[in-house]
Amino acid sequence: xxxxxxxxxxxxxxxxxxxxxxxxxxxxxxxxxxxxxxxxxxxxxxxxxxx
Amino acid sequence: xxxxxxxxxxxxxxxxxxxxxxxxxxxxxxxxxxxxxxxxxxxxxxxxxxxxxxxxxxxxxxxxxxxxxxxxxxxxxxxxxxxxxxxxxxxxxxxxxxxxxxxxxxxxxxxxxxxxxxxxxxxxxxxxxxxxxxxxxxxxxxxxxxxxxxxxxxxxxxxxxxxxxxxxxxxxxxxxxxxxxxxxxxxxxxxxxxxxxxxxxxxxxxxxxxxxxxxxxxxxxxxxxxxxxxxxxxxxxxxxxxxxxxxxxxxxxxxxxxxxxxxxxxxxxxxxxxxxxxxxxxxxxxxxxxxxxxxxxxxxxxx
Numbered sequence: 001x002x003x004x005x006x007x008x009x010x011x012x013x014x015x016x017x018x019x020x021x022x023x024x025x026x027x028x029x030x031x032x033x034x035x036x037x038x039x040x041x042x043x044x045x046x047x048x049x050x051x
Numbered sequence: 052x053x054x055x056x057x058x059x060x061x062x063x064x065x066x067x068x069x070x071x072x073x074x075x076x077x078x079x080x081x082x083x084x085x086x087x088x089x090x091x092x093x094x095x096x097x098x099x100x101x102x103x104x105x106x107x108x109x110x111x112x113x114x115x116x117x118x119x120x121x122x123x124x125x126x127x128x129x130x131x132x133x134x135x136x137x138x139x140x141x142x143x144x145x146x147x148x149x150x151x152x153x154x155x156x157x158x159x160x161x162x163x164x165x166x167x168x169x170x171x172x173x174x175x176x177x178x179x180x181x182x183x184x185x186x187x188x189x190x191x192x193x194x195x196x197x198x199x200x201x202x203x204x205x206x207x208x209x210x211x212x213x214x215x216x217x218x219x220x221x222x223x224x225x226x227x228x229x230x231x232x233x234x235x236x237x238x239x240x241x242x243x244x245x246x247x248x249x250x251x252x253x254x255x256x257x258x259x260x261x262x263x264x265x266x267x268x269x270x271x272x273x274x275x276x277x278x279x280x281x282x283x284x285x286x287x288x289x290x291x292x293x294x295x296x297x298x299x300x301x302x303x304x305x306x307x308x309x310x311x312x313x314x315x316x317x318x319x320x321x322x323x324x325x326x327x328x329x330x331x332x333x334x335x336x337x338x339x340x341x342x343x344x345x346x347x348x349x350x351x352x353x354x
Binding site: 024026 | 070
């Protein structure tokens, strides 16, 4: 199966919950296998983008 | 997002040896998958400062301190400052990069006391998952969240060796689709992930430094506009602290007009007085970079 770069990008963003938010912080953390929290506000921002 | 929702998360060192917020019920999976790998890797670094005997001694001492209620670095430093023998190594052992604390965390003996906490608590890692099974599970989970991804992406994110990933990959139980992108890279993803919604790709996304999307792939070019539209690479620095963009309408508008797909937001909170100047400078830099077309302007500001 061949996909265009654009389609691959769409799938990645979709699976990363960056196209449609989720209603569970816990589920977001699970689905993206954790959020790096070197800086706490970065992690909060990453969660908010998906929530 | 409220504080309550953070209670379901815990903070510990996981992939790439870096601190992560993870779901509390994923903790056993991560420790089981990474404990040996990272205990050894971190041990190589610690070897520069501690003999094996000293490392064990520090581990035992710090563990006992936490168990006894001395749970944050400051308290520990204060405690060890009275111990002349160990004085030189206190900074290393209790370093914010992890030191011996990370050592203990990778053994599943301690964890941060909460997602937004800076102190530790003892934990019980008495029922681990078999290491290889945990690694396979971790790869499966990665593909759910990050697919389509290549073998190299998996190796990059987990930091397992490519040969090991290939071996583990054969044993995963997910029914994956394989796709060959136009540049001939082989990607794997879950077949049903296409049907979740039908929204289009946004023109730009303002991601924080260390966003999972930035860290999850070896080759990040797919997040940039295609070469023919004038972009040839990426400069990714990772870190800084974003969140608020209200005064940056013009920067955001400019980025949007340029059809930037994403931007990394740099922390300008210390320079609020000069914020207008900074935003103008940023636009100038973006333009200059854009003209040379050597790297994509991938920047923004945060206040």
